[in-house]
């Protein structure tokens with residue numbers, strides 16, 4: 001048996017001989033003859049290997065964006081490979097109910113199109129690095145290679161490939177799991193994981209059916225969203241970036257986050273939950289946003305707490321004056337501001353779509369508990385196109401919750417609840433909490449009575465608070481009156497009342 005060492009020395013000497021022949025060929029043959037020989041050489045190779053290979057890389061372009069063709073091919077081949085490839089990779093999708101199989105590396109899948117055979121292979125190239133690592137390297141390059149016979153090249157490139165992309169995209173849509181993305185702090189953007197966003201599967205059950213609010217308002221929002229979704233041509237015609245901004249405001253527990261989930265479910269969009277406090281500056285903000293995909297909702301919750309957006313512009317001048325006076329405080333301020341330098345104007349630019357040259361279909365949502373705290377520039381129409389107030393529970397909203405939690409649409413206690421809801425403020429979150437049966441045996445009447453009790457208590461609490469406030473205001477007024485009376489003194493000689501400043505002179 002030939003030893004490995006012998007085999008390599010044979011290969012080495014063959015290579016050396018070939019290189020020697022090629023060098024002779026370059027040096028001693030006249031150029032015309034060389035061209036001719038090369039042409040015949042190519043024909044010989046084509047004759048011996050009459051196939052064309054087309055490669056589809058996973059990442060393309062300068063920005064190394066994930067190629068759409070690559071993912072479409074991946075999905076297309078997932079249906080083909082289960083039948084023919086022997087080694088498969090499995091991926092669980094859609095609520096863990098179905099498994100998508102794709103071909104493993106160096107496996108081959110044969111496909112047929114209009115009687116023509118083609119061969120697909122998946123492979124990856126790993127860069128030669130000296131470093132040893134347990135983890136897959138981030139620079140690993142994956143690609144699919146399609147091999148076709150030269151005689152069918154036109155049919156394959158013109159028709160087969162578009163068929164593959166169309167089918168692949170359809171399968172992708174069918175298997176698509178929506179995702180909830182959260183931004184990573186930028187210190188984690190580089191290194192092994194190298195991602196700006198982490199994601200989990202988005203499986204929030206909220207829908208507009210279960211959302212407690214007035215039917216008319218709900219319908220108006222749904223129509224607005226559906227119009228946006230179908231509005232591609234409209235946005236292109238009027239030259240606007242295909243985006244829409246919503247501002248959801250209202251007290252805690254009125255359903256702002258629930259509404260966002262319902263919107264994502266209605267539109268079938270991904271959700272990007274952007275934590276602004278983890279973003280260092282406007283450049284980072286831009287980088288994050290460029291990485292968001294189409295058909296997504298970008299959410300900034302509690303915008304008033306995320307940044308000092310309101311005072312930032314006015315503060316600038318004051319800070320400058322202070323800094324000039326005190327170099328130590330200037331340094332300290334610089335250190336401090338390193339932490340978060342996303343500015344109002346950075347945010348405004350992002351909303352205005354300067355960054356969205358890559359296309360559209362994005363919804364931007366801000367939520368806040370205090371709408372009055374926000375800078376008007378941030379929420380003016382055109383930026384936040386629609387302002388939605390999420391308010392305390394009304395009777396109509398209660399009926400939706402009763403249907404959700406108790407599966408009832410009427411009850412003799414409803415009248416009393418309607419009156420109480422008109423007299424007191426309770427958030428849908430609190431109403432829902434009271435309606436939720438605490439055990440399997442608990443009857444709907446018990447739940448409704450619990451709600452009535454809670455509403456009654458809330459009403460009494462509100463009356464007590466109001467009385468307290470009135471009492472406080474009365475005491476304050478009395479104190480002020482007393483103070484002003486003390487300031488008035490009696491002039492001993494004339495017996496007339498004089499003001500304190502008159503008495504001094």
Ligand SMILES: Nc1ncnc2c1ncn2[C@@H]1O[C@H](COP(=O)(O)OP(=O)(O)OP(=O)(O)O)[C@@H](O)[C@H]1O
Nearest residue numbers: 210211212251252253254255256257258428429432
């Ligand atoms: N309008 C609503 N319809 C249905 N359920 C609601 C509604 N509002 C609140 N809830 C219930 O109350 C819980 C809290 O609501 P949610 O988190 O949406 O409030 P929020 O307005 O986002 O509050 P915060 O301002 O504190 O973020 C939800 O899990 C949901 O079950």
Ligand SMILES: [Mg+2]
Nearest residue numbers: 256257258301
């Ligand atoms: Mg919320």
